[in-house]
Amino acid sequence: MPAQRPRGVSIQDVARAAGVSRQTVSNAINAPHKLRADTLERVTALIEEMGYRPDQSARSLRSGTRRVIAYTTPETDPDNPNALMSGFLEAMVAAAGEAGYRILLVRPRPGQSKARALEDVIAARTADAILLSDVLEDDPCVDYLHETGFPFAVFGRTRPGMPQAWVDVDSAQAMIDMVGLLTSHGHRRVAYLGTSAALPWLRHREAGFRIGMRRFGLVGHEAFVDGLDEVMAVTRDLLNRSPRPTALVLDDDWLAPGAYAAAQAEGLTVGVDLAVTGFNDMPYTRLLQPALTTVRLPLRRIADALVSRLLQSVEEGTPPEAGLLLAGDPVLRASMTTVA
Amino acid sequence: MPAQRPRGVSIQDVARAAGVSRQTVSNAINAPHKLRADTLERVTALIEEMGYRPDQSARSLRSGTRRVIAYTTPETDPDNPNALMSGFLEAMVAAAGEAGYRILLVRPRPGQSKARALEDVIAARTADAILLSDVLEDDPCVDYLHETGFPFAVFGRTRPGMPQAWVDVDSAQAMIDMVGLLTSHGHRRVAYLGTSAALPWLRHREAGFRIGMRRFGLVGHEAFVDGLDEVMAVTRDLLNRSPRPTALVLDDDWLAPGAYAAAQAEGLTVGVDLAVTGFNDMPYTRLLQPALTTVRLPLRRIADALVSRLLQSVEEGTPPEAGLLLAGDPVLRASMTTVA
DNA sequence: CTGAAAGCGCTAACAT
DNA sequence: ATGTTAGCGCTTTCAG
Numbered sequence: 170m171p172a173q174r175p176r177g178v179s180i181q182d183v184a185r186a187a188g189v190s191r192q193t194v195s196n197a198i199n200a201p202h203k204l205r206a207d208t209l210e211r212v213t214a215l216i217e218e219m220g221y222r223p224d225q226s227a228r229s230l231r232s233g234t235r236r237v238i239a240y241t242t243p244e245t246d247p248d249n250p251n252a253l254m255s256g257f258l259e260a261m262v263a264a265a266g267e268a269g270y271r272i273l274l275v276r277p278r279p280g281q282s283k284a285r286a287l288e289d290v291i292a293a294r295t296a297d298a299i300l301l302s303d304v305l306e307d308d309p310c311v312d313y314l315h316e317t318g319f320p321f322a323v324f325g326r327t328r329p330g331m332p333q334a335w336v337d338v339d340s341a342q343a344m345i346d347m348v349g350l351l352t353s354h355g356h357r358r359v360a361y362l363g364t365s366a367a368l369p370w371l372r373h374r375e376a377g378f379r380i381g382m383r384r385f386g387l388v389g390h391e392a393f394v395d396g397l398d399e400v401m402a403v404t405r406d407l408l409n410r411s412p413r414p415t416a417l418v419l420d421d422d423w424l425a426p427g428a429y430a431a432a433q434a435e436g437l438t439v440g441v442d443l444a445v446t447g448f449n450d451m452p453y454t455r456l457l458q459p460a461l462t463t464v465r466l467p468l469r470r471i472a473d474a475l476v477s478r479l480l481q482s483v484e485e486g487t488p489p490e491a492g493l494l495l496a497g498d499p500v501l502r503a504s505m506t507t508v509a
Numbered sequence: 510m511p512a513q514r515p516r517g518v519s520i521q522d523v524a525r526a527a528g529v530s531r532q533t534v535s536n537a538i539n540a541p542h543k544l545r546a547d548t549l550e551r552v553t554a555l556i557e558e559m560g561y562r563p564d565q566s567a568r569s570l571r572s573g574t575r576r577v578i579a580y581t582t583p584e585t586d587p588d589n590p591n592a593l594m595s596g597f598l599e600a601m602v603a604a605a606g607e608a609g610y611r612i613l614l615v616r617p618r619p620g621q622s623k624a625r626a627l628e629d630v631i632a633a634r635t636a637d638a639i640l641l642s643d644v645l646e647d648d649p650c651v652d653y654l655h656e657t658g659f660p661f662a663v664f665g666r667t668r669p670g671m672p673q674a675w676v677d678v679d680s681a682q683a684m685i686d687m688v689g690l691l692t693s694h695g696h697r698r699v700a701y702l703g704t705s706a707a708l709p710w711l712r713h714r715e716a717g718f719r720i721g722m723r724r725f726g727l728v729g730h731e732a733f734v735d736g737l738d739e740v741m742a743v744t745r746d747l748l749n750r751s752p753r754p755t756a757l758v759l760d761d762d763w764l765a766p767g768a769y770a771a772a773q774a775e776g777l778t779v780g781v782d783l784a785v786t787g788f789n790d791m792p793y794t795r796l797l798q799p800a801l802t803t804v805r806l807p808l809r810r811i812a813d814a815l816v817s818r819l820l821q822s823v824e825e826g827t828p829p830e831a832g833l834l835l836a837g838d839p840v841l842r843a844s845m846t847t848v849a
Numbered sequence: 850c851t852g853a854a855a856g857c858g859c860t861a862a863c864a865t
Numbered sequence: 866a867t868g869t870t871a872g873c874g875c876t877t878t879c880a881g
Contacts, residue, residue, distance in 0.1 A: 177632055179858060190868045195860055205866060222632035226569035227858035230873050235566070237613070242602055258598075258614070262582055266616045273577070274612040276602045292517055292562035397796060423796060426766075430798030453793045456737060456763060458770030519874060530852045535876060545850065567874035570857050 183221045187212050198223060229294075238265055238479060239275045239296035241283055241310070243303040256452075257302065257324065260472035268476050270297075284313045291319050298479040300324070306369060320482030322475045326369065326492060334482065335492040336474040340370050340448075341377030343464045343497035344418070347446055348381025350462075350499050351416045355508035356444060358389055360407045360414035362400075362424055365393040374420045374448060389414055400427030401434070408435050408443075415444065415508050422447035422454050425461050444506040446499075459503030467495050523561045527552050538563060569634075578605055578819060579615045579636035581623055581650070583643040596792075597642065597664065600812035608816050610637070624653045631659050638662070638819040646709060660822030662815045666709065666832060674822065675832040676814040680710050680788075681717030683804045683837035684758070687786055688721025690802075690839050691756045695848035696784060698729055700747045700754035702740075702764055705733040714760045714788060729754055740767030741774070748775050748783075755848050756784035762791040765801050784846040786839075799843030807835050 184191045189212060196203045197212040204212070215221075229235045240261065242254070262272050273296055277286035287310055290296050301310055302324035311331050314321045323335040351359055361378050364371055375391070382389065392407045394400050404427065408414065417428060425447050429439050437443045440459035447454055447463035454461035478489045524531045529552060536543045537552040544552070555561075569575045580601065582594070602612050613636055617626035627650055630636050641650055642664035651671050654661045663675040691699055701718050704711055715731070722729060732747045734740050744767065748754065757768060765787050769779050777783045780799035787794055787803035794801035818829045 177634070180860095181858080191858090192860075192869080193867060196867085199860075203866070208866080220628070220632055222629055223860095224570070224858055225633040225635045226566045226575070227873090228860075229566035230564070230570050230857090230875085231859045231861080233873080242599070259582070262614050262616045266618060271616075272614045274598070274602050274614065276606045276611075278606060288560070289562055292560055293565040294517070295565045401798075423793075426793065426796040426798055451793075453763075453766065453791075456766040458741075458766055520876095521874080531875080532853085532877095533851060536851085539876080543850065548850085563876095564874050567857090568876075570859085571874080571876045573857080 178219045178221045180221070180223065183212070183215055183219055186219065187215045194221075195223075233294075234483075235294065235297050236270050237273050237296045238270050238298050238300055238476075239273045239287075239290045240300045240302075241275050241277075241286060256466075256468050257472070260468040261300070261475070264469065264472035264476045268480060270476070270480075272300075282309070284310045287313060287319075291317060297483045298322070300475060300479065320479060320488070322478045322482070322489075324471060324475060332488045333490060333492040334478055334488045336471050336478065337492065337494055338370075338466050338471070338497045339494040340373035340497065341380065342494075343448070343499065344374050344377030345381040345384065346497075347418060347464060347499050348378060348385055348387065350501070350505075351418070351444065351446070352385040352387065354444065354505060356416040356506075357387055357508070358412045358414045359387050359416045359418060360389045360410070361391040361418045361420070362404055362407060362428060363391065363393045363420040364424070365395050371420055378418060378420075388412060394424070397423070397427060400424055401431050404428050404431035405435055408432065408437065415442075415506070417443060417445045419445065419447045422449045422451040422461065422463055425454065425457060429457065440503045440506060442506070445504045448497075450500055455502070457504070462502045462505045463500055464497040465500050466497055470495055518559050518561050520561070520563065523552070523555055523559055526559065527555045534561075535563075573634075574823075575634065575637050576610050577613050577636045578610050578638050578640055578816075579613045579627075579630045580640045580642075581615050581617075581626060596806075596808050597812070600808040601640070601815070604809065604812035604816045608820060610816070610820075612640075622649075624650045627653060631657060637823045640664070640815060640819065660819060660828070662818045662822070662829075664811060664815060672828040673830060673832045674818055674828045676811050676818065677832065677834055678710075678806050678811070678837045679834040680713035680837065681720065682834075683788070683839065684714050684717030685721040685724065686837075687758060687804060687839050688718060688725055688727065690841070690845075691758070691784060691786070692725040692727065694784065694845060696756040696846075697727055697848070698752045698754045699727050699756045699758060700729045700750070701731040701758045701760070702744055702747060702768060703731060703733045703760040704764070705735050711760055718758060718760075728752060734764070737763070737767060740764055741771050744768050744771035745775055748772065748777065754783075755846070756786070759785065759787045762787035762789045762794050762801065762803055765794065765797060769797065780843045780846060782846070785844045788837075790840055795842070797844070802842045802845045803840055804837040805840050806837055810835055 180191045180194050183194045194212055197209055201209055265272055275286055275290055277283050287299060298320040300322055304311060304323055304325045306328055311327050315331050321334060326335050326337050363375055390410050392403050394403050428445055432439050432443050439445050447461045450463045450465035454463050474493050482488050520531045520534050523534045534552055537549055541549055605612055615626055615630055617623050627639055638660040640662055644663055644665045646668055651667050655671050661674060666675050666677050703715055730750050732743050734743050768785055772779050772783050779785050787801045790803045790805035794803050814833050822828050
């Protein structure tokens with residue numbers, strides 16, 4: 170039996186102390202312009218002095234708004250932990266916080282589907298809006314949220330026919346830009362090392378690479394790995410194809426340490442004989458020797474856009490009409506080389 | 510003016526449909542044993558069918574319990590992002606979820622102190638308990654929470670005189686074990702590369718290293734870096750002291766890429782001529798070539814212990830009497846070497 | 850085992 | 866500009 174925590178100071182207490190009605194105290198907080206300056210000052214001082222804060226539950230019950238965004242954290246694959254999550258969450262907490270919202274982490278109970286967990290959140294009125302990330306093309310959560318009409322937004326993309334309440338990185342364009350960057354450093358023979366998982370963002374990167382190669386008239390091969398164990402062998406093979414590449418484009422920073430080792434095994438020095446580029450700008454890319462040239466995701470701008478879309482849905486009831494594609498920034502570091 | 514979201518099905522609706530009182534529906538959810546089997550079944554089926562979930566705000570208002578743990582996310586230093594956070598949070602979300610609680614991320618507003626943010630959480634009754642991490646010796650938040658008597662727990666340690674509501678890794682013992690592991694692999698000359706920041710957990714690791722060295726009768730030097738730029742130079746210097754070390758112990762995985770490069774610059778091959786060990790088992794340590802031997806933190810056990818302490822405080826009103834030190838697990842990987 | 854009554858703390862709507 | 870009234874949806878208390 171949970172011991173009932175002693176309740177603190179209520180709006181009634183403040184009202185009595187100030188000699189006004191409860192409503193006036195409420196107004197001092199929610200609609201200060203409705204009070205005379207002197208009353209406002211007196212009440213505000215008392216609120217501060219007594220440490221009064223409106224009870225969140227009572228307020229939510231009455232007003233129907235919770236000031237909470239639920240985020241269904243993707244299950245972390247222990248073999249490829251989404252280190253990105255910490256940066257994205259960080260940005261979301263900051264962006265939501267500035268708008269007066271907090272992030273509630275929601276995880277489906279064991280055996281429960283993600284959609285079912287969302288149903289709980291909606292039915293129990295736990296949050297005002299829902300944030301999704303790492304969604305696949307046909308994610309049932311998106312369909313479900315679409316049906317209910319509950320405010321939501323997605324970091325990623327949703328397919329046509331679904332609400333376009335999404336924000337994503339223009340991965341293809343970022344890859345094109347990366348190929349352009351290599352071109353401007355004199356590279357002509359560029360290899361691509363990708364991950365074979367069928368994730369949409371990986372396919373966007375691959376498509377961007379191909380477009381870039383064609384546009385800039387470069388030549389090269391592509392190879393894909395299924396697990397990190399394969400990285401060494403596949404990379405070495407790739408480096409030995411002809412024409413021998415002067416640059417190696419990775420579809421994810423995770424491949425970098427293995428690629429570096431493979432280059433070394435081939436007698437190449439990254440940053441001197443071979444350029445290597447990554448994607449994501451994971452924290453550790455700056456630590457690698459040489460530091461990795463990669464694509465930084467504009468996490469804070471993504472978070473701001475997501476929050477603004479979420480709040481638009483909540484406050485105006487109308488979901489955004491189109492998705493938003495934000496540019497990734499190539500970050501030039503020592504793993505880049507210049508070819509004469 | 511936030512559009513008021515249409516309210517869903519209430520307990521009243523279910524009660525009417527089932528031909529029972531609201532109380533009976535409430536009992537079906539909160540105290541099923543109080544109902545006759547057939548009534549329970551009928552009501553439960555209706556609850557499921559109508560998609561009824563108790564309104565969280567109403568329930569919280571009435572019962573005084575929120576089923577939420579507030580976690581004040583430490584500000585992430587962009588120069589040394591706490592990649593650990595994602596793993597810890599992951600564990601906390603899972604552990605809390607199994608106990609029926611969710612994690613609410615609370616960040617102080619700009620210009621607001623952390624203690625003040627906690628005051629808001631407590632006064633507004635936003636959460637049942639508060640979780641802190643990355644606390645320093647004299648963190649004012651701990652003093653504040655101590656004063657208020659609000660249930661809280663700390664990942665880290667609090668000083669004597671404060672409630673011992675903490676769980677931490679026994680960093681010193683883990684370092685002793687690591688030195689033991691090196692000893693059992695034949696190492697006698699071991700160097701230590703640490704970070705000079707005055708963080709308690711770093712000092713515990715350092716102390717453990719010294720104890721281990723003395724206990725196992727090893728010899729070696731220590732050196733400290735202030736920023737990641739210094740890693741290369743300081744490590745090279747350390748590797749050149751006499752007696753020349755056969756193993757290098759790092760106080761954090763972050764130092765590993767730089768240390769590897771320094772070793773290579775000295776003509777040493779990690780995993781062959783030189784053993785290197787880290788601390789934390791960050792995700793990328795498995796990717797390094799060779800994979801890093803390091804100390805894995807028992808994040809899930811830490812999270813379980815924190816949740817159980819938190820809930821004890823909430824439900825029984827009595828904070829834990831002593832802190833809990835959990836062993837870290839040395840993880841043997843290819844960066845270890847055997848000395849004849 | 851089930852039902853009726855009361856009220857948690859707050860704010861919207863209306864009255865003054 | 867301030868006060869009054871009513872009720873959000875639920876669970877606790879007490880009666881049957």
